[in-house]
Amino acid sequence: MNRENQQDIEALFPPHPEEPQESDCCGSGCSPCVFDIYHLQLVEWEKQCSEILYSERCYSETSDRRSYKPLISPVKFSQFQLLSVQQHTHDTFVYLFQAITASPKKDPEHHGTEYIHVRRPLDIKVGQHLIMKCSTNENQNSALTRAYTPISDLKYSNVGQFEVLIKLYESGKMSKYIQNLKKNDVVEWRGPCGNFSYVPNSYRHLLMLCAGTGIAPMYPIAKSIVENDLDETFLHLLFACKGFEDILLRDEMQQLSLYWNFHAEIFLSQVESTIESQTRYGECVRKGRIDKAVVNEYLVGKVLQQVFVLVCGTKSFNKDMINYVKQVGVPDDNIHLF
Ligand SMILES: Cc1cc2nc3c(=O)[nH]c(=O)nc-3n(C[C@H](O)[C@H](O)[C@H](O)COP(=O)(O)OP(=O)(O)OC[C@H]3O[C@@H](n4cnc5c(N)ncnc54)[C@H](O)[C@@H]3O)c2cc1C
The missing domain is CATH 3.40.50.80 (Nucleotide-binding domain of ferredoxin-NADP reductase (FNR) module)
Known part of the structure; x- marks a missing residue:
């Protein structure tokens, strides 16, 4: 099969899920693990492909394929910038995060990384949670992950932002990392996770x-x-x-x-x-x-x-x-x- 034919056939099917690398797994036993999610995505992808094969319908570019790469993925950690921290009660704080892309600074005088805010939808549904990775330690084997649930609504999600309400525990490992976060710090998140889906009026x-x-x-x-x-x-x-x-x-x-x-x-x-x-x-x-x-x-x-x-x-x-x-x-x- 020549390359053009192969591309034509590929266009009939949804994009193959991206396989995580070993380094995407933090090794701290977070649930769900990136490899479990990949496996589920693969099963769903195979199901969609076989439906397309047997029904002779083709994959609709406009309805399903996203024109942009998603800003947050359940299997890979993405960088988010901390925009603000607000004390909520004596031991809880609201943290606002923004999706970013990182690029080297254009100014040759100043080396380093520039973060550009990406104001596109994050596609987080109500009731879903995200997983934060503590990136203070370079050693992947000792990476720490914890789940947090966005409290913000779609208005935020549509501009690449989400808010989380976090209780800090004196002896908490992730709490210690979060306590030291400052405005503009970059934090790694993946998600959304969780299978809650709500259909209006389905219960009284x-x-x-x-x-x-x-x-x-x-x-x-x-x-x-x-x-x-x-x-x-x-x-x-x-x-x-x-x-x-x-x-x-x-x-x-x-x-x-x-x-x-x-x-x-x-x-x-x-x-x-x-x-x-x-x-x-x-x-x-x-x-x-x-x-x-x-x-x-x-x-x-x-x-x-x-x-x-x-x-x-x-x-x-x-x-x-x-x-x-x-x-x-x-x-x-x-x-x-x-
Ligand atoms: C699906 C999911 C969603 C979550 N969403 C949120 C959220 O939106 N906001 C939020 O603040 N947390 C949330 N959590 C809890 C969060 O993931 C962490 O467990 C919490 O922040 C403590 O982490 P830590 O590393 O600081 O504490 P750890 O080092 O794990 O624990 C240290 C000590 O802190 C205390 N502790 C820790 N967690 C709890 C708890 N849940 N209840 C009572 N005592 C506890 C215990 O005394 C424990 O021994 C969620 C958890 C899950 C599974």
Whole structure:
């Protein structure tokens, strides 16, 4: 087969997924691993190719092939520049990142690298997460990776930006790296990862059960639903925090509560005093934990096939919540754990 023929045939099929190199794997056991993602992409690609072969339809350049290389890939780390850091609560911060391309400085007097902001869509869907790599250590074998969930909406994603809300732990390995980040520093990210996909109006009720930074995937999902006039799903968020100073995205939740279909209840497990003086107008704050009785109270009287449950928190929180909703009778297929 000559080269032109081969190019003609290749044009019928979607582009072959890019195979990661050994150096793209950080070796720190991150989940999902770049090689697992590549394998899934390969299976999907083969399926698409065989569909094309047997249906005699051809691959549509305009509908599927991107005219640009994606700015972020699930299998390869890409560089992003830190645009700003904003303190959110005593131990959480919002970091805004921008997609960039690096090129050598044009000015012969000044050596080094120039970073150009790339303002194109990132294509991150609500509820998906990204993986950050700590690049302080040159030794690939000791690279560190952690998952973080963008809280920003499509407006940011369309200009190559995303925001993450990160809690810093005193003894946390990645927390130490993040703590030292400064404006304009370059950080490596890959993604998006995660298989949550939302179809408007497919359930009557969406119950969100979260603790601490587990609010991160819930917020953009809730925002996208309430802002969609055609989506009539009722949202109910049960949010577990220690005290008032640990309530994350508090202003944002108040904004969501202005919509007819969003209601939030905040549970504070470590408050001794009365809560009325610190509760804001329109806010629903309760003392205690989200236990079986609280979950039952919400689910009682609802058609459980019409309820979809999202869970995101610590391991023990997730285990408890899944047990509670299953015991009431929510079908397994109606539960998503982030
Ligand atoms: C899919 C996914 C999405 C995530 N999204 C976010 C996000 O948007 N924002 C965010 O801040 N984090 C998020 N995380 C958690 C994040 O990936 C890290 O685990 C966290 O930042 C701690 O990393 P570290 O290296 O600093 O701490 P490590 O060195 O891993 O842990 C040190 C110590 O910190 C404490 N610690 C660490 N993580 C937790 C935790 N989750 N709960 C309670 N104590 C903990 C423990 O005491 C632990 O012993 C997400 C995790 C997953 C799996």
